[in-house]
Amino acid sequence: MRAAALGELYDRFASLVHGLAHRVLGDERAADRITHEVFAHVWEHPDAYDPQQGPLRTWVAALTHRLAVQRLRATETAALAEAGHGSAEATEELERRVRHASVAARADYIVQAMPAPLRAALELAYFQRRDYRQTAADLGVTEDEARRRLRLGLQLLSTAHDTAAPGAPPGYGGAA
Template identity: 45%
Template sequence: MNRRHGSVVPVEAPYDDRLLHQRVVGGDESALGEVYDRLSPLIFGLSLRVTRDRLIAEDITQEVFLLFWERPLAYDPDRGTLRAWLATIAHRRAVDHVRAEERRRVSAIGPRLFEREPVRLEDTVLAADEAERVRQAVSALPDGLREAVELAYFGGRTYRQVGEELGVPEGTAKSRIRLALRRLAGALAEEEV
């Protein structure tokens, strides 16, 4: 809707949007494919910018187009373009996801903030000792395995990112990490950690 001199003026969607919309309302899957081909990069990019997570952005993109397919009459071509309508839905879903994740994270941390149980000195000493043993076991790994594990677990990198940083294929990075974890498990089991 546009405002002109205090009144609301409807914004009509382009003829192309109207035609595609009518075809989707009629159950034409190829029309949905055309809309998807044209607008999915926008919807995915918008979702990715908000969530910063490729998998979540892919899910949101799929949800938006599924909603359009299942409820095409929810879109009103007289109120704006299909592009704007789908982008608005994607943005709302992405923001909802981010907010839900934040609530989940806070609710998981929140109860621990108010625990009244005192920390026992022996638990603190044992935890520090175990952490030191893990650090020693990691430092004893061969360079390629150590670097891969440090990037993945201490640096928070994905397999792909580890591969890029080490200059190796993603599969090689994954293999190095798995081998390193097996070796660490063996070494720490010997020490009963």
């Protein structure tokens, strides 16, 4: 029974987990390892999820983010030590890269999790360079509705820079 539940979770969240890990790490093999670690953690610690803290999807994303950032820090710290760069500048650069990867991962998660009408409007406006009038026509909605969807989508994306606390995972128990 537990194996079937894990299989269902994997089917639902594997692409999310792998995508977030890849976004943070920028490496396919490292993302594969993090994906394995996330689902191993879920298997070994099923009670770690607290429904009172938020949706399962958000918890899985937060776990993925935490493990990926830990891996990024460990990998980069080892590379800096190997190269003989233990300076404050190198440490600041590492933290800047971690923050950038975290914001990018949060933005990816926000876009994946937003309602389809908002996502469709943003995709038309930003990836296909449509203005709100063209977006409205393509979606078959009023211009006011297209502007509303774009505004709401952008408001959601603007939270990608928010953090509940330094080092907080994306969206779990904090700003989402």
